[in-house]
Amino acid sequence: DAQLAADMPYNPTKALEYGDAAWVPHEGDTETPTSPLATASTSTETVASPKVGAGQPDLGDNPLDGPLDRVRVDDTGRMLTTNQAVRVADNQNSLKAGLRGPTLMEDFILREKITHFDHERIPERVVHARGSAAHGYFESYGDQSAITRAALFSATGKRTPVFVRFSTVAGERGSADTVRDVRGFAVKFYTEDGNWDLVGNNIPVFFIQEAMKFPDLIHAVKPEPHHGMPQASSAHDTFWDFASLSPEIVHMLLWHTSDRAIPRSYRMMQGFGVHTFRLVNAHGTSVFCKFHWSPMAGTHALVWDEAVRLVAADPDYHRRDLWEAIDSGQFPQWELGLQVFSEAQAARFPFDILDPTKLVPEALVPLRTVGKLVLNRNPDNFFAETEQVAFCAAHVVPGIDFTNDPLLQGRLHSYVDTQISRLGGANFHEIPINSPVAPIHNNQRDGMHRQQINRGRVNYEPNSLAGGCPFQAGVRGFVSVPEASHGNEVRGKPELFADHYSQARLFWISQTTVEQDHIVQAFRFELTRVQTPAVRKRVLAALVNVDNGLAARVAASLGMDVPDPLPPATSRPPYQYPPSPPLSLFHRPGNVGVATRRVALLVAPGVDGPQTRKLYAALLDLGAAPRLVGDQIGKIAASDDAPLDVEISIEAGPSALFDAVIVPDYPEGECALSRDARALEFLKLQFRHLKPMLAVGSGAVLLRAAHVPDKLPDGQPDPGVIVADSCDLADALARFVAVLARHRVYARDTDPPRV
Numbered sequence: 001d002a003q004l005a006a007d008m009p010y011n012p013t014k015a016l017e018y019g020d021a022a023w024v025p026h027e028g029d030t031e032t033p034t035s036p037l038a039t040a041s042t043s044t045e046t047v048a049s050p051k052v053g054a055g056q057p058d059l060g061d062n063p064l065d066g067p068l069d070r071v072r073v074d075d076t077g078r079m080l081t082t083n084q085a086v087r088v089a090d091n092q093n094s095l096k097a098g099l100r101g102p103t104l105m106e107d108f109i110l111r112e113k114i115t116h117f118d119h120e121r122i123p124e125r126v127v128h129a130r131g132s133a134a135h136g137y138f139e140s141y142g143d144q145s146a147i148t149r150a151a152l153f154s155a156t157g158k159r160t161p162v163f164v165r166f167s168t169v170a171g172e173r174g175s176a177d178t179v180r181d182v183r184g185f186a187v188k189f190y191t192e193d194g195n196w197d198l199v200g201n202n203i204p205v206f207f208i209q210e211a212m213k214f215p216d217l218i219h220a221v222k223p224e225p226h227h228g229m230p231q232a233s234s235a236h237d238t239f240w241d242f243a244s245l246s247p248e249i250v251h252m253l254l255w256h257t258s259d260r261a262i263p264r265s266y267r268m269m270q271g272f273g274v275h276t277f278r279l280v281n282a283h284g285t286s287v288f289c290k291f292h293w294s295p296m297a298g299t300h301a302l303v304w305d306e307a308v309r310l311v312a313a314d315p316d317y318h319r320r321d322l323w324e325a326i327d328s329g330q331f332p333q334w335e336l337g338l339q340v341f342s343e344a345q346a347a348r349f350p351f352d353i354l355d356p357t358k359l360v361p362e363a364l365v366p367l368r369t370v371g372k373l374v375l376n377r378n379p380d381n382f383f384a385e386t387e388q389v390a391f392c393a394a395h396v397v398p399g400i401d402f403t404n405d406p407l408l409q410g411r412l413h414s415y416v417d418t419q420i421s422r423l424g425g426a427n428f429h430e431i432p433i434n435s436p437v438a439p440i441h442n443n444q445r446d447g448m449h450r451q452q453i454n455r456g457r458v459n460y461e462p463n464s465l466a467g468g469c470p471f472q473a474g475v476r477g478f479v480s481v482p483e484a485s486h487g488n489e490v491r492g493k494p495e496l497f498a499d500h501y502s503q504a505r506l507f508w509i510s511q512t513t514v515e516q517d518h519i520v521q522a523f524r525f526e527l528t529r530v531q532t533p534a535v536r537k538r539v540l541a542a543l544v545n546v547d548n549g550l551a552a553r554v555a556a557s558l559g560m561d562v563p564d565p566l567p568p569a570t571s572r573p574p575y576q577y578p579p580s581p582p583l584s585l586f587h588r589p590g591n592v593g594v595a596t597r598r599v600a601l602l603v604a605p606g607v608d609g610p611q612t613r614k615l616y617a618a619l620l621d622l623g624a625a626p627r628l629v630g631d632q633i634g635k636i637a638a639s640d641d642a643p644l645d646v647e648i649s650i651e652a653g654p655s656a657l658f659d660a661v662i663v664p665d666y667p668e669g670e671c672a673l674s675r676d677a678r679a680l681e682f683l684k685l686q687f688r689h690l691k692p693m694l695a696v697g698s699g700a701v702l703l704r705a706a707h708v709p710d711k712l713p714d715g716q717p718d719p720g721v722i723v724a725d726s727c728d729l730a731d732a733l734a735r736f737v738a739v740l741a742r743h744r745v746y747a748r749d750t751d752p753p754r755v
C-alpha cells in the first residue's frame with residue numbers, strides 16, 4: 001500500500017490519503033486506520049469489521065470482501081460527525097435564540113440530520129417487497145465446459161461468491177413471513193465474467209404465460225385498491241376473480257394451495273429458475289436447461305394453522321430462522337441440479353418448453369447435480385445490502401442465454417426499469433452490493449449519484465484518441481445464440497400453451513393423501529374468504545378439468561354443487577402423465593437430521609435437573625436448538641441443588657415457535673404447569689401441528705391433562721407421542737429424534753383436528 005500510495009499523483013486536497021500520512025492516526029482515531037487506498041486484496045473482514053457472526057463464517061478467498069470492506073463503517077471509538085465529517089459537539093439540543101427562543105435556521109447540524117431522516121425511505125419493491133438475504137458461495141462439482149462456457153462451472157471446487165435474497169411476493173415490506181404465498185429465490189453470482197442473476201421462485205411454474213398479464217395478476221393479488229385490504233393474502237375476491245378467468249393459472253393454483261406455499265424455513269425449500277434457459281459452450285453450441293435448487297435440509301412445510309399463528313407469534317419467523325442458522329454456524333446449503341435437454345428432445349415433449357406454466361417431469365429429464373450453494377454470512381446492514389440489492393432476469397453471463405418464453409422476455413425489460421425508480425437512477429449497479437467483482441469499462445457516463453471517476457477525454461466509440469479503448473471483446477464477450485426467426489408479427493400463443501390442465505392433474509396425482517387433503521383445505525380457506533359466489537363457482541368449474549374428486553371435495557367444503565366443467569381452450573385431449581414422485585414435498589427429506597430444529601423443554605420448579613440438562617446437551621450435540629420454556633424467565637429450583645435458567649416464557653415463546661416439545665420428569669410429584677392453561681394449550685397445539693412430543697416419567701401427567709391422544713386415527717400407536725420412563729431415556733430420545741428428523745407425524749393429521 002505504501003508503494004501504491006507513493007506512486008499515485010499527489011492530490012493536495014486529500015493529503016491524508018498519501019504516503020506515510022495515510023497510516024498516521026489523526027486526532028480522534030483510537031486504532032490504526034486502514035489506508036484509504038486499501039484494495040480488495042489487502043483488506044480483510046477482521047480489519048474492517050469485528051461484526052462477524054458467532055458461527056465464524058468460513059469466508060475463504062471471497063473476492064467480494066474487498067469491495068464491500070471498503071464501504072463498511074464501524075463507529076467504535078469514533079467521534080460523532082456530520083455528513084461533512086465535522087465533529088458534532090452536542091447532539092441533544094438544537095441551536096436557539098435564547099434558551100426558550102426559536103430554533104435558528106443557522107443550525108446546519110439539525111437541518112442535515114432531519115433532512116437525511118426525511119429521505120431515509122425508498123420505494124419498496126412492487127412485488128417481493130418483503131425479503132431476507134445472505135452472503136455465501138457457489139462451489140462447482142466439476143467442469144461443465146462441454147455444455148456451458150459460464151466461468152462458475154469451469155472446474156471442480158471452483159467457488160464463486162453469491163448474494164441470495166428470499167422473499168414473499170404479495171406482502172408489503174413489513175408484512176409477515178409465514179403467509180400463504182410463493183417464495184422468491186434470487187441468486188446473484190459475482191462471476192469473473194460479470195454478474196449472473198438467477199431470479200427464481202420456490203415453485204417451478206408460474207401463474208401466467210405472458211409478461212403482458214403480470215400487472216393484472218399483481219393488481220389482483222395485492223390489497224384491493226379501494227380500501228387497501230387484505231395484506232399479504234391471496235384469499236380475497238379480486239385474486240380469485242382473476243384466477244377464475246385465467247385457466248392457464250390452474251397448475252400454479254395447485255402448487256399455491258399446497259404446503260409449498262407455507263415453507264417451514266427458507267432453508268427448507270427448493271428453488272427453480274422456472275423458465276427454460278439455454279446453456280452455451282465455447283463452440284456456440286446450445287442446449288436447453290431448467291435450474292433446480294434442492295435444499296440439503298430437505299423440503300419441509302408448516303401446517304396452515306401454525307402458519308397463521310406464527311403471523312402473530314413472530315412475523316419475522318423466516319428472517320430470524322435464516323439469520324440464526326447462519327449466525328450459529330449451521331450454514332444453509334442447496335445443490336444445483338440442471339435438467340439439460342436438446343431441441344430435438346423438446347420437440348417430442350407433450351408440452352411447450354417456452355410455456356412457464358409447465359415443468360419438465362424428472363422422468364423425462366433427470367437432474368444433473370453440478371454444484372452447491374452455501375450461505376455462510378449474514379449481511380452487515382439490512383438496507384445497504386438486502387434492500388438495495390437489485391436482481392435482474394436480464395443479467396446473464398457468457399455461457400447462459402434466454403429462450404423465447406414470452407414471460408421471460410417481458411422480465412428482461414422489467415427489472416432494470418423498476419430499479420431505476422426504486423434506487424433512484426441508472427447508476428444502481430454502482431451500489432456496492434450490486435457491483436460486479438469483474439471490472440466495468442464502457443462509455444456510459446454521468447447520471448444521478450455517479451461514483452466511478454472515468455478518466456480521459458474519450459467517452460465514445462469508435463475512437464482513435466484512446467487507441468480504440470475500451471474495445472469490443474468479440475468472441476470473448478457475450479454472443480447471443482443465433483436463432484432463426486420465422487412467422488408473421490402476431491399476438492397469440494402456440495396451441496400447446498392452451499393445455500391448461502394436464503400438468504395440473506400431474507401435480508395432483510403426484511401428491512400423497514395428506515398433501516391432497518391440505519390442498520383441498522387451502523382451497524376451502526381461500527374460497528370461503530371469497531365473497532362472490534360466481535367466482536367460487538368458476539374456480540370449481542376449472543378444478544373439474546383437473547380431477548373430479550378434487551372438485552367434488554372442494555365443492556362439498558363450500559356447501560356447493562359441482563358445476564359443469566369450464567370449456568377447455570383446446571380440442572386436444574389432455575395428456576395422461578404418470579405420477580411424478582419428485583413433485584411430492586416428502587420426496588426430499590434432507591440429510592441434516594435434527595440440526596436447527598427448535599425443541600422446547602417445558603420446565604417448572606421441581607423438574608428433574610440432571611435429566612433436563614442431559615436432554616438439553618444431547619439435543620445441542622445433534623445441532624438442534626433446545627430452549628428451556630417455563631411460565632416466566634429466570635431461575636427455577638430443580639430436583640437437585642443446581643437451579644435451571646428458564647430462557648423464554650410460554651407467553652413470549654408459544655408453541656408455534658417450536659418444532660417439538662419435551663416434558664421432563666418431575667420426581668417429587670406433580671408439575672405446576674398441569675394447571676396452567678397456557679402450558680396445556682402449548683401441548684395441544686404441538687399435537688395439533690403434528691409435532692413430536694416426548695414426556696418422561698411424571699411429565700406424562702401434562703400430556704394427559706392436555707388430552708393428547710397417544711393413538712393415531714387408525715388406532716395404531718402415535719410414533720410421535722413418546723412416553724418414557726427415566727430409565728429408558730436414551731432409547732426414548734433416539735425415537736424422538738428420529739421422528740423429529742422426519743419433521744412431522746403426518747399420519748396424525750385429521751380434519752377437523754382431534755384435540
Ligand code: HDD
Nearest residue numbers: 125127128165184185186200201211214274410414415418
Ligand atoms: Fe419478478 C422481483 C421472481 C415474473 C417483474 N421477481 C422479483 C423477485 C423475484 C422474482 C424472486 C425479487 C428479487 C429480489 O429479491 O430483489 N418474477 C420472478 C419469477 C417470475 C417472475 C420466478 C416468473 C417466472 N417478474 C415476473 C414478471 C415480471 C416481473 C413476468 C414483469 C413483467 N419481478 C418483477 C419486478 C421486480 C420483481 C417488478 C420487483 C422488484 C424488482 O423486480 O427488483 O421487476
